[in-house]
Amino acid sequence: MSASTSPDTYQPKTSVGRISNFIDTRVGASSIVKEFGRKVFPDHWSFMFGEVALYTFVILLLSGTFLTLFFDPSMAETHYTGSYVPLKGVEMSVAYASTLDISFDIRGGLFMRQLHHWSALLFVASVSVHMLRVFFTGAFRRPRELNWVVGCTLLILALAAGFTGYSLPDDLLSGNGLRIIDGVIKAIPLIGTYLSMLIFGGEFPGTAIVGRLYVMHILVVPALILLMIAIHLFMVVVHKHTQYPGPGRTENNVVGFPVGPVYAAKAGGFFFIVFGIVAVIAANFQILPIWDYGPYDPSPVSAGTQPDWYIGFVDGALRLMPGVLGGFPFEYVIFGGYTLSLNVLLPALVPAGILFGLMFTWPWIERWVTKDNREHHILDRPRNAPFRTATGVAGVVWYCVMWAAASSDLIATHFHVSLNDVTYWLRALFFIGPIVGFMVTRRICLALQRKDREIVLHGRETGRIVRLPHGEFIEVHEPLNEYKLHRLVDFESPAVQPAVPDANGRITRTEKLRGRLSRFFFEDRVAPVTPAELEAAHGHGHAEVEETKPKAEVTSR
């Protein structure tokens, strides 16, 4: 048996050493340190958004745990006896009363509530901005498509976490929010009414919904988010992080700082900074003063109320949809006695469905159109992918139009314009906005690329005016150094991939569509400067002052 006992040749001397050695010989910490201790992470300010999302989620877990110690998710009736005088004796649910208690009678409770709510807003915001960063830089391309899908799922879970939490205090606002959800569910054909009754345990509002949302909010949704975060980060480690283009950075390496000590210190310190900033906000800015709104009652409502920002786009879509158009209502009685409420169903499902559908599938759409199946670890500068940047902006514009519509009444009252006109304009923008956004963004990208070309070919304007011997004045242009130059020329400009016949020699309909899309996306493009072009530009001397030909267009259309 002596052969099977491992001879411990290493004998630690200090107590810390003994503890680490104990752990190492039980779980193999050495190999973990070896793998991750000096793992390199590239650094860029735009990589922070994902960190903000992770850290706000940690803050949510911490502050949320505190809140669960005092919150009672019961809809039983009670009369308020706490210390907030204006509501003394008022009939309300236990859930609302315990939220008041957290705010007024538990020291630090109000701070924790505000910290929790502000973190939640920031959590969804940072997830969204992180996704925009990933989209606009093309970080979702192979091999990271699945991680993009995990990210999209996380966004949906973040919305679910936010909405279930918003509905818990059982105040007037959250009750009206639930009433709207009930109305939307009831509009679902065939099963809507049953679904609504199952969710609410009978007729709206019932006495079950807060408890049911509570278990979703504190158990199911956060558990799923944690699981998704684990998968998300695991894949980041597997793929290694993407990096921006630059001198010395290639598809085959990662340039950055090692985890220990620099990256760990910066990322770890950043957690405390995020926490600190959310604490400043929670200390100074009131959020959801439920005592002003009162307990839920189906009769009153306050004008100018807004949902939490991330629900706004759905609420705005609901507002934009006309219920009656040209005398024809969007509500039909079909099959002799069943109501189909397209005026609710369409805006509640279609825009969100299109947005999330395109979001989930975009990596595959782009791969299909560009026929680019290579691995990409170098990010695109957004200007160097005009088609993608323009598509993304079109989506953002569309989202923002709906989002603005959720505040149509406030826009009308603040700017003293007619509410109806605001709605008509937003309805028009709903269709026109994304198209204009696409066209303008693509032009801006192409213009910026042309500007980059110009800087590469002719250097930077120095502002120094020199008079030549024959009397001509020129501005001296300073050529770029090789590092700056490399930043501006190191990109790919995909060309149109025309439709090609398949094995049978036929051009299928989908291939035709792909060819059209490819033409639409890449017909107008700006290629990076080649060394030969740079040579030529330097060759004819003062090219920058001799050029007087009229402005030529990039487009060939």
Added chain:
Amino acid sequence: MGDHSHGGPKSSGTVATAGQGEVEKFQDPGLPPHRPRLADKDPRAEKRAERQVAILFVISVIGTLLFFVGYFAIRLDETISTLRLQNFTLGMGTAFAMLGIGVGIVHWAKTLMPDHEIAEERHAVRTEEDRQIAETMVSEIISESGIKRRPLIRNTLLGAMILAPLPAIGILRDLSKDLNPDVLRHSMWDAGVRLTRDPDGTPIRASEVTIGSAFHVIPEGLNEAEHKLEEKAKAVVLLMRLNPEDLQVSPGREDWNYNGIVAYSKICTHVGCPVALYEQQTHHLLCPCHQSTFDLTQECKVIFGPASHALPQLPISVDSEGYLVATSDFHEPVGPSYWERG
């Protein structure tokens, strides 16, 4: 400024004619040279950075102390101001405690830790060798399990697996004991039920309703009802009085108003918010949630916004004591549409 970009499609390479791979590319100059920071060169700057980091950590300690001062020293009384002060102190204490640590560590990393960038090789997500080994393994595993050779086992297992989760869905049936949509058709209103003020439940005399006024109304006895909120969500009514000649009354509804006093459901037919805003001049009712607008003079027909059908009207009259009463329930379901509404 002239055009410097050689942007013409024919004159230069802006629309490249050569294929992507054939275009000659610039040489990668490699990582830029490392530039030492002030703290790398000047020992005094290094010492200064060290002091700054320590001061930031001390600020964090002070922040934590501030938290406890706020927690124990501020007594909450019945005014909001002490609560606000305590919230401010706890929050700013936490903020300083956190920011002191965070900013301190980041400052430490940026000024004193090495800032040499390192390049690390990437590795393929999958190697062909691994793939072959895995493929062999999987086919061995499948063959050892025999699942391909024994379709009887495979198919019965599939069948069992498809059915086994169904109870998990079926067991949710009792989330609601009652699944009959008919309850949505009826409210507390009935012939002879008095219209009373929301929320105190005092009855309303027809003479109290002057032209231009509006009342928020609940049925008599609602406050004592067993399922108060559920009933209220269907029964709330807006009561208004107009000049009788302003009302366009459709056939069959002639006796639904009383001297120009009309009662309409307050629950929006869009998604159920209370239609709480009454514009006296235009006789429009506006839902503050999604801005559906109903014209009172046209029996609350939708004139703007996302709602598709008119607010249901409650037929009213007066009883022998002069109080307003309903003469029947609503003639159609109130609130948002649903599949079985018809």
